[in-house]
Amino acid sequence: xxxxxxxxxxxxxxxxxxxxxxxxxxxxxxxxxxxxxxxxxxxxxxxxxxxxxxxxxxxxxxxxxxxxxxxxxxxxxxxxxxxxxxxxxxxxxxxxxxxxxxxxxxxxxxxxxxxxxxxxxxxxxxxxxxxxxxxxxxxxxxxxxxxxxxxxxxxxxxxxxxxxxxxxxxxxxxxxxxxxxxxxxxxxxxxxxxxxxxxxxxxxxxxxxxxxxxxxxxxxxxxxxxxxxxxxxxxxxxxxxxxxxxxxxxxxxxxxxxxxxxxxxxxxxxxxxxxxxxxxxxxxxxxxxxxxxxxxxxxxxxxxxxxxxxxxxxxxxxxxxxxxxxxxxxxxxxxxxxxxxxxxxxxxxxxxxxxxxxxxxxxxxxxxxxxxxxxxxxxxxxxxxxxxxxxxxxxxxxxxxxxxxxxxxxx
Amino acid sequence: xxxxxxxxxxxxxxxxxxxxxxxxxxxxxxxxxxxxxxxxxxxxxxxxxxxxxxxxxxxxxxxxxxxxxxxxxxxxxxxxxxxxxxxxxxxxxxxxxxxxxxxxxxxxxxxxxxxxxxxxxxxxxxxxxxxxxxxxxxxxxxxxxxxxxxxxxxxxxxxxxxxxxxxxxxxxxxxxxxxxxxxxxxxxxxxxxxxxxxxxxxxxxxxxxxxxxxxxxxxxxxxxxxxxxxxxxxxxxxxxxxxxxxxxxxxxxxxxxx
Numbered sequence: 001x002x003x004x005x006x007x008x009x010x011x012x013x014x015x016x017x018x019x020x021x022x023x024x025x026x027x028x029x030x031x032x033x034x035x036x037x038x039x040x041x042x043x044x045x046x047x048x049x050x051x052x053x054x055x056x057x058x059x060x061x062x063x064x065x066x067x068x069x070x071x072x073x074x075x076x077x078x079x080x081x082x083x084x085x086x087x088x089x090x091x092x093x094x095x096x097x098x099x100x101x102x103x104x105x106x107x108x109x110x111x112x113x114x115x116x117x118x119x120x121x122x123x124x125x126x127x128x129x130x131x132x133x134x135x136x137x138x139x140x141x142x143x144x145x146x147x148x149x150x151x152x153x154x155x156x157x158x159x160x161x162x163x164x165x166x167x168x169x170x171x172x173x174x175x176x177x178x179x180x181x182x183x184x185x186x187x188x189x190x191x192x193x194x195x196x197x198x199x200x201x202x203x204x205x206x207x208x209x210x211x212x213x214x215x216x217x218x219x220x221x222x223x224x225x226x227x228x229x230x231x232x233x234x235x236x237x238x239x240x241x242x243x244x245x246x247x248x249x250x251x252x253x254x255x256x257x258x259x260x261x262x263x264x265x266x267x268x269x270x271x272x273x274x275x276x277x278x279x280x281x282x283x284x285x286x287x288x289x290x291x292x293x294x295x296x297x298x299x300x301x302x303x304x305x306x307x308x309x310x311x312x313x314x315x316x317x318x319x320x321x322x323x324x325x326x327x328x329x330x331x332x333x334x335x336x337x338x339x340x341x342x343x344x345x346x347x348x349x350x351x352x353x354x355x356x357x358x359x360x361x362x363x364x365x366x367x368x369x370x371x372x373x374x375x376x377x378x379x380x381x382x383x384x385x386x387x388x389x390x391x392x393x394x395x396x397x398x399x400x401x402x403x404x405x406x407x408x409x410x411x
Numbered sequence: 412x413x414x415x416x417x418x419x420x421x422x423x424x425x426x427x428x429x430x431x432x433x434x435x436x437x438x439x440x441x442x443x444x445x446x447x448x449x450x451x452x453x454x455x456x457x458x459x460x461x462x463x464x465x466x467x468x469x470x471x472x473x474x475x476x477x478x479x480x481x482x483x484x485x486x487x488x489x490x491x492x493x494x495x496x497x498x499x500x501x502x503x504x505x506x507x508x509x510x511x512x513x514x515x516x517x518x519x520x521x522x523x524x525x526x527x528x529x530x531x532x533x534x535x536x537x538x539x540x541x542x543x544x545x546x547x548x549x550x551x552x553x554x555x556x557x558x559x560x561x562x563x564x565x566x567x568x569x570x571x572x573x574x575x576x577x578x579x580x581x582x583x584x585x586x587x588x589x590x591x592x593x594x595x596x597x598x599x600x601x602x603x604x605x606x607x608x609x610x611x612x613x614x615x616x617x618x619x620x621x622x623x624x625x626x627x628x629x630x631x632x633x634x635x636x637x638x639x640x641x642x643x644x645x646x647x648x649x650x651x652x653x654x655x656x657x658x659x660x661x662x663x664x665x666x667x668x669x
Contacts (some may be wrong), residue, residue, distance in 0.1 A: 186536065308479050309516035313530035314506040314582055323529065327520050
């Protein structure tokens with residue numbers, strides 16, 4: 001009976017793509033290159049041109065970094081660039097803050113996302129960069145150790161939270177609330193650690209530390225102002241909506257540089273106080289105007305049925321806003337908000353131009369003002385650029401992940 | 412005149428109180444009159460199906476009954492509470508009137524469980540454990556207890572609409588409004604939602620249903636109401652409607668839809 005070969009169960013025909021996958025890697029690579037790089041005469045030409053340009057750039061960068069550049073301008077001015085006028089005997093406060101933030105990053109990733117291969121690679125590369133910087137010259141061996149402990153805390157926090165169950169339940173809720181609470185408390189905690197109880201005076205915040213303080217204050221403060229501003233602008237009460245609209249249009253109508261001048265000269269007479277506080281106020285007020293517009297856009301994008309359903313189950317106007325509308329609007333506005341956050345992060349450099357506040361770029365200027373390092377301007381600025389890029393990149397990665405994990409239940 | 416057919420459960424609606432009273436209700440959208448002098452009374456436990464072509468004002472009318480739309484003239488009284496600008500009245504009415512929407516309008520950022528418990532917990536101040544127990548009970552009733560921890564987007568349309576019904580029931584309303592509850596569903600999911608509604612009708616809920624499901628109207632409704640161009644054109648029992656409609660507009664509509 002069983003004489004038809006087609007029914008032989010032993011014979012398994014591989015689907016074509018599986019068969020292809022079995023061929024040696026070099027053959028597959030060659031085929032991929034032919035398809036994607038050399039598929040036509042024009043394609044081949046473009047590939048060669050691009051490869052040549054890339055090779056030139058890479059050669060130039062490698063030559064600059066490893067041969068041409070004199071990185072002593074950085075290693076000799078490490079403290080100046082990073083902490084500037086921060087009292088050196090209070091260094092532990094800086095490291096404590098770094099460790100706290102790293103731990104928090106680990107906890108956050110473990111709770112809402114997971115570290116992928118690219119994240120690990122980035123951490124390794126960024127750490128290599130940091131250690132190269134910290135360990136060079138040997139004087140700062142302790143800094144390297146502190147830094148490694150911070151990275152260790154990141155992974156420890158991650159390892160603990162990633163193992164906790166993700167299914168909804170009281171434990172999960174508690175975990176989410178604790179980490180969220182820590183995130184909210186993070187900025188005040190860091191500020192207290194840096195400044196209070198015998199820490200530095202505000203004016204002693206300098207260098208990279210100053211950027212790292214100014215930007216979060218601007219972003220968090222901006223968000224806090226932006227939410228009522230957006231609601232006010234959308235309000236049906238004319239006086240309120242008109243006031244909020246005026247605020248937004250006026251603030252967005254002038255460059256940040258201009259507002260920093262206002263902080264320097266006009267606010268001095270009005271509110272006085274520490275320059276750094278005035279700079280913080282200006283950054284927050286400036287950021288808020290943009291964020292309010294993103295939130296307003298999100299509010300408009302939200303289907304009207306959401307607030308109707310909220311009212312239909314009996315929630316009042318405030319509850320509907322707090323529990324239904326705002327959480328969704330804030331989530332929709334995460335991408336533009338992160339764009340704004342990255343932008344304000346880079347704009348903290350403007351502070352140096354206007355105010356006698358010395359942030360990273362300002363202290364890089366001081367570094368190359370030393371006679372010995374004047375020829376090393378490019379090195380100093382390249383370094384500043386890389387540091388800014390690293391932080392901006394971290395912000396954008398984290399936000400992508402947050403967005404992805406908040407996306408559960410997205411329509 | 413009100414001869415009960417076999418399909419309609421024998422109930423003594425005559426002796427019931429009027430739970431919804433609408434008198435001379437007008438509603439304008441700018442220059443467009445959406446409701447023109449609508450008056451009706453609905454008794455407790457009554458099942459009313461509202462029919463009409465799109466734009467006839469039927470949705471607007473039931474949205475006026477929990478003030479998702481504000482009526483411009485006339486009077487609406489729900490269970491003895493006057494619908495007016497008094498916020499306390501409005502809150503009282505809204506917690507007595509549940510609503511199910513065409514587009515479900517579940518809260519996408521909350522789990523099914525939290526969608527259902529939100530109202531009881533925030534409005535009725537019910538403790539979380541009680542609210543959770545109530546929600547599970549309601550999910551059993553609509554037939555999807557296993558979906559409690561999922562998010563709305565992970566459910567089919569029919570399941571979402573059943574969650575929406577459970578959410579409305581969680582406030583323990585006296586009246587349920589259904590605004591085309593099956594119009595956004597794929598055909599194979601319509602029945603599961605209608606079954607839940609039918610069960611609800613048998614349990615004695617007062618229901619006002621805007622729908623195009625004629626089978627449901629014929630089987631479940633005590634009374635049918637036909638709207639056209641903002642006016643109440645004709646009303647009567649299912650039997651009256653399907654066997655002996657009086658108005659030309661009703662006849663035309665029924666001939667198009669049946």
